[in-house]
Amino acid sequence: MALAGAAMVVLQSDELPIYDAPTQRFVEEMGEVEIINLQGDRERALRVTARLADDPPPVIFALGAKSAWIAINELPDIPLIYAMVFEPERYDITGNITGVRMEVPPALPLAQLQLMLPEVRRLGILLSEDAGGDWLDEALREADRAGYKVKIARVPSRRHVRRGLAQLRGSVDAIWLLPDRKVLTPTGFQVILTDTLRSRIPLLAWSENLVTAGALMCVAPDYSEVGRQAAELADRIIAGATPSDIAPLSPESFRVVLNRDTQQALQLKLDPMLMDFVDEVVSTPGTR
Amino acid sequence: MDYPRSYGPYTLLERLGRGGMSDVDLARQSVESASYVRFVVIKRLRIEMTANPDYVRMFQDEARINAELQHANIAQVYSFGQTDGEYFLAMEYIAGADLREVQKALLNSGQRFPIRIALRIIVDVLSALSYAHSRVDTYGRPMCIVHRDVNPRNIMLSGRGEVKLIDFGVAKAANRAEQTIRHTFKGKFAYMAPEQIQEDMAVDHRADLYAMGLVLHELINNSSPFAGLGDIQIMQRILTGRIQALIDPPDFTAADELRAIHQRSLKIDPEERYASADEMRAAVLDAAASSGGIADTAELIAFLREVLPGAVALRQEKLQGWRKAPINLASSAPLVTEDDATISILAEGRHAVRPVLLGAGLGGLLLMVLALLLWPAPLPEPEPEPSPASVEIPVEAPSPPEVREDGPGDTVAPAPEETVAAPVTKPPRRVSRPPAAASVPPAVTAAPEASGTGFISIPAFPDRGLDIQVNGQTIGQTPMRLLKVSAGTHTVEVIDPGGEGWVTAIEVVDGDSKMVEPPR
Numbered sequence: 187m188a189l190a191g192a193a194m195v196v197l198q199s200d201e202l203p204i205y206d207a208p209t210q211r212f213v214e215e216m217g218e219v220e221i222i223n224l225q226g227d228r229e230r231a232l233r234v235t236a237r238l239a240d241d242p243p244p245v246i247f248a249l250g251a252k253s254a255w256i257a258i259n260e261l262p263d264i265p266l267i268y269a270m271v272f273e274p275e276r277y278d279i280t281g282n283i284t285g286v287r288m289e290v291p292p293a294l295p296l297a298q299l300q301l302m303l304p305e306v307r308r309l310g311i312l313l314s315e316d317a318g319g320d321w322l323d324e325a326l327r328e329a330d331r332a333g334y335k336v337k338i339a340r341v342p343s344r345r346h347v348r349r350g351l352a353q354l355r356g357s358v359d360a361i362w363l364l365p366d367r368k369v370l371t372p373t374g375f376q377v378i379l380t381d382t383l384r385s386r387i388p389l390l391a392w393s394e395n396l397v398t399a400g401a402l403m404c405v406a407p408d409y410s411e412v413g414r415q416a417a418e419l420a421d422r423i424i425a426g427a428t429p430s431d432i433a434p435l436s437p438e439s440f441r442v443v444l445n446r447d448t449q450q451a452l453q454l455k456l457d458p459m460l461m462d463f464v465d466e467v468v469s470t471p472g473t474r
Numbered sequence: 475m476d477y478p479r480s481y482g483p484y485t486l487l488e489r490l491g492r493g494g495m496s497d498v499d500l501a502r503q504s505v506e507s508a509s510y511v512r513f514v515v516i517k518r519l520r521i522e523m524t525a526n527p528d529y530v531r532m533f534q535d536e537a538r539i540n541a542e543l544q545h546a547n548i549a550q551v552y553s554f555g556q557t558d559g560e561y562f563l564a565m566e567y568i569a570g571a572d573l574r575e576v577q578k579a580l581l582n583s584g585q586r587f588p589i590r591i592a593l594r595i596i597v598d599v600l601s602a603l604s605y606a607h608s609r610v611d612t613y614g615r616p617m618c619i620v621h622r623d624v625n626p627r628n629i630m631l632s633g634r635g636e637v638k639l640i641d642f643g644v645a646k647a648a649n650r651a652e653q654t655i656r657h658t659f660k661g662k663f664a665y666m667a668p669e670q671i672q673e674d675m676a677v678d679h680r681a682d683l684y685a686m687g688l689v690l691h692e693l694i695n696n697s698s699p700f701a702g703l704g705d706i707q708i709m710q711r712i713l714t715g716r717i718q719a720l721i722d723p724p725d726f727t728a729a730d731e732l733r734a735i736h737q738r739s740l741k742i743d744p745e746e747r748y749a750s751a752d753e754m755r756a757a758v759l760d761a762a763a764s765s766g767g768i769a770d771t772a773e774l775i776a777f778l779r780e781v782l783p784g785a786v787a788l789r790q791e792k793l794q795g796w797r798k799a800p801i802n803l804a805s806s807a808p809l810v811t812e813d814d815a816t817i818s819i820l821a822e823g824r825h826a827v828r829p830v831l832l833g834a835g836l837g838g839l840l841l842m843v844l845a846l847l848l849w850p851a852p853l854p855e856p857e858p859e860p861s862p863a864s865v866e867i868p869v870e871a872p873s874p875p876e877v878r879e880d881g882p883g884d885t886v887a888p889a890p891e892e893t894v895a896a897p898v899t900k901p902p903r904r905v906s907r908p909p910a911a912a913s914v915p916p917a918v919t920a921a922p923e924a925s926g927t928g929f930i931s932i933p934a935f936p937d938r939g940l941d942i943q944v945n946g947q948t949i950g951q952t953p954m955r956l957l958k959v960s961a962g963t964h965t966v967e968v969i970d971p972g973g974e975g976w977v978t979a980i981e982v983v984d985g986d987s988k989m990v991e992p993p994r
Binding site: 462463 | 520522523525526529926928929931933934935952953955956958984985986987988989992
């Protein structure tokens, strides 16, 4: 179990800029913290976990699925807080853990879309054939409430993304990307991006990285706030709470991210006032 | 934005303010060969505003009008130009405080505004207005400039003992190109003449004299005649002329004369007011002369030092530091300007300097992709969420890792260099944790007549960080997006620390998302 006096550990899965904000905020909140980056390397991860097993920190704050997964499997006795993991259950990231979830209530991106592009009334969603569940039901319910007409194109796999896009073409004003990982692979995303840019259809995404990669905009959790929430959890664990007794937190603060290059490519004119509601304007690297 | 940074011939030093349209920075302008340094204010029309020709024209109008005004009691515009696609104005920097700050400081310390200082301020501002009102263009035609926004925030007292009228941003002039965008803020009613409130009435220079009557009222009575009133009540008071009389300033023998000036300047009918700023100024000087006169420059300097000692000293210290210190900067795009009185509006071509890229560029992005793609299979699979890379997401649930198959040799403690990162230690900082960030505040309910919920977003107009009240309940600061509200009609008020702002009503139906439109 945790040794008194040892520093807490932030375990980052990779060298990804999105981990900077939660890490920095966690360090600010907690004081002495050791930051370990696994750099996406399995061997390195095993060496690190072996060392941590010998000298266990009181809490591990794992950023990303890889670090959370390796920690829960290699260091099951050390209290774990995860963040920056979509659908942790999918990776069997369960046990003596708690964390900050990444799901954004679907009403938020829809409301933002309504605000920014009021002319969009028909939404397309591309999903794999077996995708579904409460999250999809909620998304569809919210879209209906917001007055959107939704058309879903189901495809068997990522290799059939073009076929799905063809089903949507001409009958939707925007495409709402949902985290269906059977469809949204790097290749799948590139196909969707290219096709929608060509047809001048905005892509509403769920993550900042997808926006940097070319989607028009997203409402994503405020990653710095995620670090703060993780620090809250760490406080409770240090005070004696058992991680598995603490329900994972939902993000409390969100950011709107807009890709200016994509906006220009789509020839979308936005009221300058609306830019007040955009927290970050990004460009797609290499587009200019 | 990082400071300091190079901006044409200027060095931007720090942010002074941010308005609805523009950012305002303090800057240094150096001419090394002449060992010359001066501080200026750079007002930059925000890049997103340049897409709207109305905003650009308003900004250009401000530059044009200001360029015509060179007077000791008016903050001067040095140049107007464009860089990095941004329009900017370089203006005189006044190291001091605005009249509102001074009023607050006096109020906090339980003091009244000294009558000699108050009258000096009134006289100087009237002098500025007289000059602006009577300004003629190159061809001798009257420019008919009306400031239209005379209030304590737009009157600056400098540490050098000067009084300066600033911000001709909403000024009206005969040749002003853009007359369509008007800002009517809630609190600004408190300085509006009756004819400004009644939209069908012509507004001329006498509206500024009415505002001066109200400034005089505040300085003598120590409070606004409309303190604590709502917009509607303020409008009623202005339109019916129900404004309380001036009190008798202590140790001032010409109180009756001052009261008469106050009453005449606040007449509902402009015809009954002073005909000119000069006439009003002469009346104030006459009244002052019979009771000891007005403050001189030395008195004004001493007054400001006494009332706001820290602010003035700190500012001077800071400026001294900036004056001497070499500043390392990144260079920026070349600047196109037209200086001083020769200002004309420049062509709209933009420099092709792109905005700062976020992230690591294409190379970095590819590295992210590779980092995820190269993660060996047995581990839990790629990051779910992450970068475009992370779009590389497991199709199947992760297979159990082949954790120990590498043999015991791999489970020993890593070599020192593989401990990845040295412990990062920062002093523990238990910052107060707000209940929830402002992005998505708790839902506001107040419209019982309809069912369901929607969202409203409230812009940073006229500024960021202003208090927002929805249905009388303070819920955060501007800008605020996606505030969940019950369906129905909601009253939204935006109020600045001085009690100024705007108010509007918005109707939300279930599932709706709307931006609250500020008055224009």
